[in-house]
Amino acid sequence: RKEVEQDPGPFNVPEGATVAFNCTYSNSASQSFFWYRQDCRKEPKLLMSVYSSGNEDGRFTAQLNRASQYISLLIRDSKLSDSATYLCVVNRGGGYQKVTFGTGTKLQVIP
Amino acid sequence: GAGVSQSPSNKVTEKGKDVELRCDPISGHTALYWYRQSLGQGLEFLIYFQGNSAPDKSGLPSDRFSAERTGGSVSTLTIQRTQQEDSAVYLCASSPSPRAYEQYFGPGTRLTVT
Helix, strand or coil: CCCEEECCCCEEEECCCCEEEEEEECCCCCCEEEEEEECCCCCEEEEEEECCCCEEECCEEEEEECCCCEEEEEECCCCHHHCEEEEEEEEEECCEEEEEECCCEEEEEEC | CCCCEEECCEEEECCCCCEEEEEECCCCCCEEEEEEECCCCCEEEEEEEECCCCCECCCCCCCCEEEEECCCCCEEEEECCCCHHHCEEEEEEEECCCCCCCCEECCCEEEEEC
16 A cells, blocks of 8 residues: 555646545554645645644645544635645654655646 | 755756766755656655765665765765666755755756667
8 A cells, every 4th residue: 555645636627616635644653744736847845734633724725634544635716726736745753754745636727 | 045956957868878966955954855756656755865864765766876965965866877767857855954844846857868
């Protein structure tokens, strides 16, 4: 089983729609979770961290479900500029500085 | 301020040749990572440097790959006797310790082995 798994998509949604992605992780001891965004042929960029209590940044909401070992990203009122690949990232913690990237979920927002 | 820079941006080489890829991290960042991303694939971890500690080389796919970081700053990734399967985008990232998970990526080097 992969350490971090994501549905590759693509998710094709109309402008203004709400869309959600999940990401599952296999190591129950994982401590830190993040979402990165990667535009086509560009480098990944940190979108947001995922906190235990859930957190929101504008139209983006991230949540963590430790019991089921997944994190989610919800995007409300989708914009064309949200079209990108969203990478789930997990750090196993314990002073271990490496992170594991998922293969990403592709989102295409359609006019 | 200046971000992570990588050079060259593109490199085409013949099978069997050696290549060197360079990464200039953000000033003051103590952690530096190399990843590889093949077309349509996720990021594959290669190697990690943290300060003066021994690097974590666990992701290097073969002994043809090596990397060094001089003076805790610039890093070079060397691939010897390149093979066609080495073709990929090689991404470097740096991060400020201890929050090493906030990684700032360079634009990458697109390597094509013919």
